[in-house]
Amino acid sequence: MKFLRWLLGFIALGGAVIAIFAYLKVSVATKLILYLLICFLLSMFRIFKGPTPADRSVATDTIGILVIGFCGIMAVYSGKDWYMDIAIAWGLQSFIGVLALAKFLEGKNFDE
C-alpha cells in the first residue's frame, strides 16, 4: 500500500515535469513559472494537510522563500527593475513573520 502511494506520486510528478518540458507549446518563461507553480502546490498541500501547527509554519516559510525566486524570474523575463524591490521587501517581511510564528509556537510571552 505504501509502495503504491509512492509509485503514484512519482508517476504524477514525473509526468507533470516531462509534459511541461516536452509537450506544452508555450514560451520558456511560462514553462519556468509552471515549474514554480508545482512547488507552490506541494507547499500548499502541506499547509492543508499538516498534522501540527509547526508543519504549517515550515510550509509558510518555504512559500515565503519561493516568492523571491518568482520575483527574480519575472524580473528576467519582463525586463522591469522593480521586481527586485518587491523581492527584498517580501524577504524581510517573511523573515519577521516566521520569527513571530516561532515565538508563538514556543508558548511564552514575546518579551522573554
Added chain:
Amino acid sequence: MNDVLALFLIILGISFDLFGCIGLIRMPDIYNRLQASTKCVTLGTCGILLGVFVKFGFGAAGIKALICIVFLLLTAPVSAHALARGTHRSGIRLWDKSVCDKYEEDKRSTK
C-alpha cells in the same frame, strides 16, 4: 552567452526548489521536513537570483539581486533555527525511528 548561462542557473535553481518541495511532502517528521525544505529551497532561490545577476550585470537589478542573495543567506538559517527550537519546546516529539535527541538530554540535565 550571458542569456544561456542565466537560463542554466535559473533551471538549476528551479530543480533544487522542486526537490526541496518534494522533501517537504515526502519526509515523515517535522524536523526532517524542516531540514529538507529549508536547505534546498534556500540554495535554489540563490541560484535563481544569481541568474538574475548574470543576466543584468552591474545595473540596478543585478546589485539588488546580490543584496537579496546575502540577505537570504543570512536570514534563512536563523528562521529555520528559531522554528526548530520553538517546535521542540512546544512539546512535539521526534519520529519514533529517530535514534538520538541531544537537545532533550540537555534540557533534562540542566533542570
